[in-house]
Amino acid sequence: MTEQQKGMVFAFLSYAIWGIFPMFWKLLQHVDSMELLAGRIIWSFVFTTIFVLIIGQLKYLRQDLLFLWRNKKQFFSLIAASFFISINWFTYIWAVTHDHVLESSMGYYINPLISVLFGMLFFKEKLSRATILSVIMASLGVLIIAVNYGQVPWTSLLLALSFGIYGVLKKKIELDATRGLAIETLFILPFALIYMLYLYGKGTVAFLHIDITTDVLILVSGILTAIPLVLFAKGAQKIPLYLMGFIQYVSPSITFVLGVFLYKEPFSNIDLLAFSCIWIALLIFSLSKLIEARKRNAIKTA
Template sequence: MNKKSSLRGYLYVFQAFAMWGVLAIYWKTLKHIPSWELLSHRVIWSFIILSVITFFFQKDNILTIWKNKKDRYTLLVSSVLIGINWGVFIYAVNANRIVEASLGYYITPLVNIFLGIVFLKEKLSPIKTVALILAVTAVLFLAIQAGKPPLISLLLAFSFGIYGLIKKTTTVDTLPSLAFETTALLPIALGYQIFLFSNGSNHMLNTDIQSLLMLLGTGIITILPLYWFMKGAKKISLISVGFFQYTAPTIMLLIGIFIYDEPFNLNEALAFGIIWLAIILYVVSLINDKPKPEK
C-alpha cells in the first residue's frame, strides 16, 4: 500500500472520529426537542438514506440478510443495542452529561476485552489484564464517590461493546447491516412520530427552519462518519485505528468541560487519569499483538 493511500486512510479515520466527537454540539443545539423524538428522527432519516444507497449499490446483500435466518435474528438484536446506544447518547448530551458519555466511549475498548474473555474465551496478556483492572478500579471509584454507578457510561460502553461482539458473528457488510437495523427500528420510530402528531406535540412542524433542517440532517450525520470510517479502516492498520478511536471521547470531554461548563472535579479527574493509563496499556498491547513479519 502506497503512502498516498495510507495518508487518505488516516484522514478518513480521523474525520470519522472527529465528527463523532463534535456531534455532541449538534445534538445539544436540538436540546429543545425531547431525546426520544430526536432518536426517532435519526432512525427515520438514516433509514431513508441507507435504503436508497443499498437499493442502488448493495441490493443483493440486503436480500441475503432476509434469506439467512441467523443473520436476520442476529441483526434484530443488534438493532436494539444500537438504538439504545443512540438514545442514551442523545439523552446524555441534552442532560448536561457529556463528560459521563465520553467516559463510556473511553472504556468501550476495555469492555470489549472483558466481553472477549466471557463470550469468546479469549486469553488475556499481562498488559491487558492490568488495563482491565485499572478500568474496573476507575468505574468503582466513580461509583463510590457519586453513591451510584455511572449508568450512562456503562450503558454506552456495554451497548456498543455487545453490539460489536454480535456483529462479529455476521458476515454482512456495514451499510447493509445498518440498513437492516434501521428498518427493524423504523416501526417504533414511525409509531412514536404518529403519536406525537396525534396529540400535537411533534416539533417538526412547530420549530424554526434551522432546527427543521438539522432534524432532516440526522440521517446524514449518522451515515457520513460511518462511510469515512469504512473507507479509512481499509487503508490503515488496526493499531492506527486503535489510536484514532480515542479522538471522539477526547473531543466530547473537552466540549463538555470547556464549552458547556460541565463539572469536572478532582475525583473525576483522578478516575479519568486511571482510565487514560489503562488506555495507554491497551494501545501498547495492540502494538505487542501485531503479527511479526516472517524471516
C-alpha cells in the same frame, strides 16, 4: 498519498465527527430525546437508502436482505444489533442534551475494554496480563466515580455495554457499512414511525411544529449518522487494526474537551483521578497492542 495514509485520514475524520457530535445535539436540546432518536432512525434510513440507490447498489441491498432471510441466525442477530444500537443512540442523545457530556466521554473511553471482555466471554479470546491490568485500572476509575457520587455512572456503562454488545452481534455478520446501516434502520423503522405518529396524535411533536431550523437539524441528523460510518468503513479497509485502535480515542477525547471547556460541566479533582485511571488503562492497553502488532510483523518478515 499512500493507501494507508488515506485510511488514516478517513478514520481520523470519522472519529472527529463523532467527537464533535455533542455540539450538534446541543442545538436540539429543546426537543425530547425519544423524538430525536425516532427522527435519527427515520432520516438515517431515508438518506442511506437514497445513497445506496445513487451509487447503484440496490441490487446488492436486495441480495443482503435475501441472504439474511435465508440465514435466520444472522437475521435475528442483526435485529438484536439494531435494538442495541438504538439504546446506544438514545443514551448518547439523552446524555448530551441533559448535560452529561463527560459521562458520554467516559463511556466511549471504556468501550474498547468492554469489547475485550466480551471477546473473552463470547469468543474465548485470551486476555494478556497488560489487558487484565487495563481492565482493573478502568474498573477502579468507574469505582471512584461511583463512591464519590454515591451512584454507579449508568450513562457511561450503558453506552459502553450497548455498543459492546452491538459489536459482538455484528462480529460475524459481514455487511457493507452503508447497506448495513440501511438494513439496521429498516428493522427499527416501524417503531420510530409509530412513535412519531403517537406524538402527532398527542400534539407534542417538535418536527414541523417549532421552526425551520429545528426541522432542518432533525433531517441532517440522518446524514450525520451515515457520513462518519462510511468514512470509518473506508478507513478500516486501509489501515491495520492497531492503528484504528489508537485513532478511536480521538472521539471521546474531543468530547471530553467539549464537556470540560465549552460546556463547563463540573470536573473535580476526584473526576480527574477517575479519568486518569481510565487514561492509564487505555495507555497500557494500546501500548500492549502496538507491541503485539510489531512482534507479529517481525515474525512475518523474518
